[in-house]
Amino acid sequence: MTQVAIRQSGGATIISLPKVILNTLHLQVGSTLELTLENNKIILSPINQELSLEDLLVGSPQSALRLNEEDQQWLNMPARGKEV
Template structure:
């Protein structure tokens, strides 16, 4: 068992999770936990994160979205067959 202390930060009371626990559970800064009270005990359960294209793109460096010369070629290329049908 690991003991943690309740601290105050601004208007919130907080606890810190030890790095070993965070690593063991595969959590990271920003991970969400479900907090429930059961038999007068606090239970924190990791919420499974679903990976979406939106979440992957949000974490990508913005410079990756810059239009390159090669992209511009594709954008401006005229159809050579029946692409526009």
């Protein structure tokens, strides 16, 4: 069990989540959590947001996003069945 303190920062009341908790739940600054109260307990649950293709590719190296010659040949191949 981990204990955290409630602090004041500017006009906000905050708690800090330990890095091990963030890493375990794959959370980062900006992640959205659902806050619920059950039996006088605060429960924070990650909200799994659907990511767009742009979100998924934002960290990819530009070289991985370019079509190479093999990719271009595959795209130019004629259809071989009923896929079109």
